[in-house]
Amino acid sequence: MDIYLTNLATSDRLRFPMLPAEISVKLANQFGSYTILDIGEVKIPSGTALDTISWSGIFPGEKRRNAPYVFEWKDPKAIYRWIGSLKTQHGKPVKARLLITETPINCDVYLSHFTGTPTGGYGDINYSLALIQAKDIRISADTAASPATLNQSAAAAERTAPKKEETYTIASGDSLWKIAQKVYGKGSDYTRLYEANKDMVGSNPNLIRPGQVLTIP
Numbered sequence: 741m742d743i744y745l746t747n748l749a750t751s752d753r754l755r756f757p758m759l760p761a762e763i764s765v766k767l768a769n770q771f772g773s774y775t776i777l778d779i780g781e782v783k784i785p786s787g788t789a790l791d792t793i794s795w796s797g798i799f800p801g802e803k804r805r806n807a808p809y810v811f812e813w814k815d816p817k818a819i820y821r822w823i824g825s826l827k828t829q830h831g832k833p834v835k836a837r838l839l840i841t842e843t844p845i846n847c848d849v850y851l852s853h854f855t856g857t858p859t860g861g862y863g864d865i866n867y868s869l870a871l872i873q874a875k876d877i878r879i880s881a882d883t884a885a886s887p888a889t890l891n892q893s894a895a896a897a898e899r900t901a902p903k904k905e906e907t908y909t910i911a912s913g914d915s916l917w918k919i920a921q922k923v924y925g926k927g928s929d930y931t932r933l934y935e936a937n938k939d940m941v942g943s944n945p946n947l948i949r950p951g952q953v954l955t956i957p
Contacts, residue, residue, distance in 0.1 A: 742811065744839040747822075748848070749829060754822055755812045760797035763840070764953045766907070792852065793838065793845065794870035794909050796951045799856070801863020816856075816865040823869070826851040835874050848874040853909065868909055870953070906956040916945050923956050932957055 743756040799816035800807065826834045833850045840846075853870035908919055916930035924932070934945040936957040941948055948954075 741840065741842045744841075745823070746837040746839075747826060748835045748837055752822070754819065756797070757810050757813050757819075758798050758800055759809075760795040760951065762949070762951045763793065763795045764909075764951055765845075766792040766794075766953055792870055792872050792907065792953065793849070794853070794868070794951065794953050796866070796868045796909070796911070799865040799867060801860075801865075803862040804864070816863065820856045820865055820867070823851070823854055823867075827854070836871075838871055850874050868911060868951075870907075870909055908954045908956055910948050910950050910952045910954065912950045914948065914950070916948060919954065
């Protein structure tokens with residue numbers, strides 16, 4: 741399995757040098773975590789448009805460039821800059837294409853969230869990444885010819901569109917209590933997070949894992 745991200749503006753392609761332990765896929769209101777490194781079958785749902793895809797991983801430093809688990813080593817600082825360049829160009833987000841081999845994931849995306857932290861004595865950068873599927877909006881000739889119709893349609897869409905959910909990608913050392921303190925100001929509100937994400941977290945609210953994406957109600 742390989743992960744490729746291509747900048748569609750420049751055609752530059754990045755092959756991620758190390759695979760993450762897990763990739764989290766949000767499908768509308770459903771979450772799925774897919775084990776990559778552990779032994780077991782990787783199952784990716786088909787027939788449903790992807791919403792967000794996220795994972796956490798490592799850009800390996802110079803001292804690990806020849807390790808057997810590293811593919812096409814690149815300077816982690818250069819990778820960090822490359823991904824950061826997807827944020828905006830001329831005031832607009834840059835469209836990219838995500839391909840994860842051996843899965844059905846092959847789609848255009850925008851960068852939603854990206855952070856990186858230098859760590860350890862190997863020159864590594866630990867990172868967290870979230871991508872949102874890019875969807876084109878097409879306007880028919882009849883609609884485009886009528887600004888009034890456009891305004892009416894936009895107003896109707898705003899009234900009927902569901903409220904956009906906020907999300908939080910779990911990092912190492914997080915707990916639902918700590919996350920509730922960050923987003924609500926009170927750790928005791930962790931139960932709100934748990935009830936909204938119970939299907940993903942499971943029966944034990946203390947067992948959350950880095951890379952999982954929580955819905956913030």
